[in-house]
Amino acid sequence: MTDNLSLQQLENNDAFVQRHIGPDEAEQQHMLATLGATSLDELIAQTVPENILLEKPMQIGDAQTEESVLGYLKQVASQNKLYKSYIGMGYSDTLVPNVILRNVMENPGWYTAYTPYQPEIAQGRLQSLLNYQQMVVDLTGLEMANASLLDEGTAAAEAMALSKRVSKNKKSNVYFIADDVHPQTINVVKTRAEMFGFEVLVAPAKDAADADVFGALFQYPSTTGEITDLTDLIAAVQAKKGIASVAADILSLTLLKAPGELGADVVLGSSQRFGVPLGYGGPHAAFFATRDKFKRSLPGRIIGVSQDTRGNQALRMALQTREQHIRREKANSNICTAQVLLANMAVFYAIYHGPEGLKQIAQRVNRLTTILATGLQAKGFELAHDTWFDTITLNVGDKKSALVEKALANEINFRTDLDGQIGISVDETTSASDIAQLFDVLIGEGHGLDIDAIDAQITSESISSIPAELVRQSDFLTNEVFNTHHSETEMLRYIKHLESKDLALNHSMISLGSCTMKLNATAEMIPVTWPEFASLHPFVPVDQAKGYQQMITELSDWLVEATGYDALSMQPNSGAQGEYAGLLAIQKYHESRGDTHRNVCLIPSSAHGTNPASAQMASMKVVVVKCDAKGNVDMDDLREKAEQVSENLSCIMITYPSTHGVYEETIREICDLVHAHGGQVYMDGANMNAQVGVTSPGFIGSDVSHLNLHKTFCIPHGGGGPGMGPIGVKSHLAPFLPDHPVINVDQTTSGNGAVSAAPWGSAGILPISWVYIALMGGQGLRKATQVAILSANYMAKRLEEHFPILYTGRNDKVAHECIIDLRPLKEASGITEMDVAKRLMDYGFHAPTMSFPVAGTLMVEPTESEPLSEIDRFVDALIAIRKEIAQVESGEWTLEDNPLHNAPHTMADLVDANWSRNYSRELAVFPTAQAATNKFWPTVNRIDDVYGDRNLVCTCPSTESYAEE
CATH class of the missing domain: 3.90.1150.10 (Aspartate Aminotransferase, domain 1)
Structure with a gap:
């Protein structure tokens, strides 16, 4: 009977908690009875060591309804100012085809699937990723591509690591970066190089010809827009047995000669502008291609064609012996570094538009840029370069401040980090009226410039901003898949055809241990595609992102409360990146104390599989600790090995509860032992779903953890990415959290190196975890x-x-x-x-x-x-x-x-x-x-x-x- 319920009880009926948790109260009682327990609290007391149970509840607030949470968050999001951004720097606004937005990005059939480790029920996304690899191979002019990486900056860092592995110049420890590479990319690569012990030389691109290096990185077009023939520079690097990498703009490659045709060994970049929202920095899929001879050093995942037992063609992840759960500390890179959902969106964008459609988009972007450049030159503006694709840089000297101020007054963002210069990048969303507004802002009204007249002049005089020798002549995207699905009907059916081959959470349970495939509720997903969150460039002035900043601050505070730590960084954009950032903070802490020799990482055999690969990325020496017959860390072996490496002990990486699925009784003793030998405790966050509200890593005694927001905090796995791996730290490690060279993340971390290309990582999916926590309450x-x-x-x-x-x-x-x-x-x-x-x-x-x-x-x-x-x-x-x-x-x-x-x-x-x-x-x-x-x-x-x-x-x-x- 429900006739006599109070108003509060009736309102609780609409609580989200009972929609998120599968078993209802009666079912929970049945399950408890099966286990011989009478309540959830009794079960926890039987299961979790008493000395790590939290003494008081988390202070996160009460559960709320979906309507109230989304209403509040909409108000928060409305504080973001959607100015017209011409900032560029590797990020471009884009028009997401609605058929892809609704049927891929907003479709649980695509976003709730897991990494395709069971390929027989993942043929749809494997086919899509194979299409993605084909797209990258075609546009870059190289033979082999992977199935995406995290972002352009980390892809460049992977290029450096590959260069060191395969370069025949074994004597050099120097990596060259052209100074016209995007600043965030330079910073991320330098951060990674420092951990590897590499020396980085940042200098004008032409200096690469005389440098003795194991590899070099160039930008094409440059960060300021210049298009340079890199052929001779690439050849000069290779002549000294170095590896030449090129970071390229993917849309420009429909018009520009492919970097592979210039001789590049590696080509990388972001595929974001192929129909993936800006999202204040992510998630976006990076592309990465190389020569066939380097395929066994290629980072990340590769999708390959095989056959099934009937001899039919079938797809799978190839070269899986490279994965860290097999090769552990010998892995090339961390396999958990992909953005599958976004790679799929990018290739669907390419399929929908086809090669001719993409080329026309690129031509339109380039024509609008040329109209802008021509008009400004006619009015006395000086351009830094006489070549461009979509970006021009103006030499404005002491007029810069006034021009920037006027632009902001007209709700326009220019690139402003260049001394005495302003950068303007045009994108797919730019219109002729936008160019006219730019003329008004930069020159003043009454300038007399006519868009159509300038366009006619460019056409009649055959004006081109692309050097003739760098105009693309080779075909691309010739495979049938890129030349078939251009109507919405065809596209819709192709997307559904692939989706139907994949088992996702909208069909049945995915009971993957250590991967926490839980409900990704619709209410949590809705804000991701709100324009206020989806359309913000990551480098806008912070006062234009107040909604994001408030949401990120509130989410950070909740996560600090849930973890028992003192500070948190949102920058790591995967669990693997979180592990890396956490180890980086530990190493920086030791260095600050003069303990530069501490480089040994103890890893129990029960730890999460990504740990050894991350330790290798931080140039640590891994020492494996045994486990006993019950799956617990062997304390005698730990004591012995901690004593052996005491002088050089940096940290232990431990997963809790262990990957063996048990709460180890000795966890506090383990923390104390490592601390006694001068080490830090890194607690892997993979199993936080067994801690939240019951215990916490900070309370147990850990110093740092990453949090898999795509596990415990409901960001979906996206078929193998996106993810987020923010790290929580105790106060003594807080000064060593990542910063960013373009947008300062926090005054206390100013000057620290970045680990991801965007200041707050994949900020566009953080609303998912925010909504989850707000709906659930403490x-x-x-x-x-x-x-x-x-x-x-x-x-x-x-x-x-x-x-x-x-x-x-x-x-x-x-x-x-x-x-x-x-x-x-x-x-x-x-x-x-x-x-x-x-x-x-x-x-x-x-x-x-x-x-x-x-x-x-x-x-x-x-x-x-x-x-x-x-x-x-x-x-x-x-x-x-x-x-x-x-x-x-x-x-x-x-x-x-x-x-x-x-x-x-x-x-x-x-x-x-x-x-x-x-x-x-x-x-x-x-x-x-x-x-x-x-x-x-x-x-x-x-x-x-x-x-x-x-x-x-x-x-x-x-x-x-x-x-x-």
């Missing part, structure tokens, strides 16, 4: 943690009769995830963890994390958002699979002829007229009634990884190859 966040722990323990309890649970903590409880040990079954039956993972697809599920952190296991994390019915459905699927394994054990099915070994099954199997297997097609594709009613069809059979690596193809196959198939 109590709601704590309950989310409690229910995540409840769901994991309920799942482990139901499964333990059928599979060994590898590690448990106090009272045989797990944390928010558990590891199913398949090794005994493999020994008894021959069935592998891969077989189980692929068979789960036939039941309609994405596999849990496979063979990490322990080979031969599955790591399962249900999160708090999955309802009991879905948890039970998943458990029932695993139990059914266990029965199938038993039939192999008994000999009823052979090891080669059983539904696990041949999984996943496709429509091709269902209609196979020559089916001759020892089990029915119905069992293959409809193993349960639930699988039949909610069937997700893998579009390819099991993919041959070895074939794909031996026959590496990372661009789009021709139409003929599909026809032959």
Whole structure:
């Protein structure tokens, strides 16, 4: 009965908390009873060490309704001033095609998918990423591209690292950067170089010809707009066995000679202006291409063409042995450095417009820039260069202040960081009327300039701002996919065609341990595409971004409260970047104390897989600490190794709860031990979903953590990116947080190096986490943690009769995830963890994390958002699979002829007229009634990884190859 509820109780019915948390109160009680507990608090007391339980609740406020939160945030966002920005510097406003905005960026079928580690149910985004690689290869003129990096600045840093790995000039430790590269890129590369121990030489581009360097970086066109033929400079660097990299503007490459044709070894840049909103700096996908001979040193992910068991073409992530969970500290780079959702948006933009459409956009941008330049020159303005694509730089001397002030009065932003100069960059959104307004502002009204007359003059006199020898002659985007889908109907269907091949959270549970695939609520996503947040250039004056600054400050305060730290940096734009920034702060802290020799990083074998790769990026020596039989850090081994490296100990990187899925009882002792040897404690934030409101890294004794906002705080994974990895620190590390060379982040960090291209990282997705926390409130966040722990323990309890649970903590409880040990079954039956993972697809599920952190296991994390019915459905699927394994054990099915070994099954199997297997097609594709009613069809059979690596193809196959198939 609800007749006698109070007003407060009735209003609570609309609370978001119960919409975010999957199991309702009755279901929670059922789950608790299964575990022998009477309440969530009792379960937490049974699970979490008493000495780390928080003594008082978080001060984050009460849960709110979606309407009130979005209404408030809209008021905050309205403080952002949407001036017309001509700042450029690698960021351009763009027109996002609405068909892409609605059906990709705002579509959970695209933004809630996970990294395509299970390629049979990720063929859609793999195809899109292959298209992206093809686009990059075509435009750059090189042979091999990856599937995106984080931003242009970090891509340039990766180019430097690649250059050092492959350069034959082993004697040089100097990296050259032309002084006309974007300033934020120079800064990010210098920050990375310092950690690697490289010397950086920043000088005019022409000086590269005489420098003895292992690599060089040029900008094309330059940051001030000049278009220079880099052929001879590139050749000079290569003549001394150096590697030549070029940071390029992607739209300009439709008109300019490809850098690969100039001889470049590496070409990189941002694909943001291909239909990705500015978002105050991100998320944006960087592109990165290189020569085929350097493919095994290429950073990040590469999508390759392979084949499935039927011999059909199928896509997968290639060269996976490079990943850090296999190569650990020997990894080339951190694999968690991609922006998949944004790369997909960029390539859909290219597909929608096609090569001719892109070229016309570029020609229009260039023509408007030329009209502006011609008119200003006619009125006595002096241009810094006589070549340009979309950017001109005016030499204005002491008139600069007055011109900038007048522009601001007319709600216009110029580039102002150049001494005695003003930069103006035109983009796709610029109109002829905008150029007319610029004439009025710069020259004064009554100037007499006529846009059409100038345009006619340019046409009749064949005026060109691009040197004849640098005009592009080669074709690009010739593959059929870029020449087919130009109507909205075709585009809409192509997007849906690819989406239907991918399993995302809008279909079923994705129980990936350590990846926290929880609800990304619609209300959290809505503000991302509000113009007030989406359309702001990252380098606008801070007083034009008051809404962003307020939102970021409030979110930072909440995260500081949740972590128990004292300060926070939002700049790291992925978890990997957060790890790197945290280690950087630790090293800078040691240096400030004269402890420059401290460079050893202890990493337990139970730590998160990205940790060793990040430590390598910070030039640390990794020492692995053993774990005991229960999955805990082996304290004797830790004491011994800490003592051995005491003099040089920099830090420990530890994940808590551990990646083994347990709350270690000795965590405070570990922190104290490391501190006693002069080290710092880096606590990986991957498992914060088991801490928020219950404990906190700062309270436990850690010095720094990164926070995966794309895990615990609800930013979606986007098919493998975007992410955000802000770092929280104790006060003694706060002075060493990242700053930015263009926009000062904080007075206390002034002058520190940047780790990402934008001051506040991927600020455009921070509203997601802000809305989540505001909707949940302090109590709601704590309950989310409690229910995540409840769901994991309920799942482990139901499964333990059928599979060994590898590690448990106090009272045989797990944390928010558990590891199913398949090794005994493999020994008894021959069935592998891969077989189980692929068979789960036939039941309609994405596999849990496979063979990490322990080979031969599955790591399962249900999160708090999955309802009991879905948890039970998943458990029932695993139990059914266990029965199938038993039939192999008994000999009823052979090891080669059983539904696990041949999984996943496709429509091709269902209609196979020559089916001759020892089990029915119905069992293959409809193993349960639930699988039949909610069937997700893998579009390819099991993919041959070895074939794909031996026959590496990372661009789009021709139409003929599909026809032959």
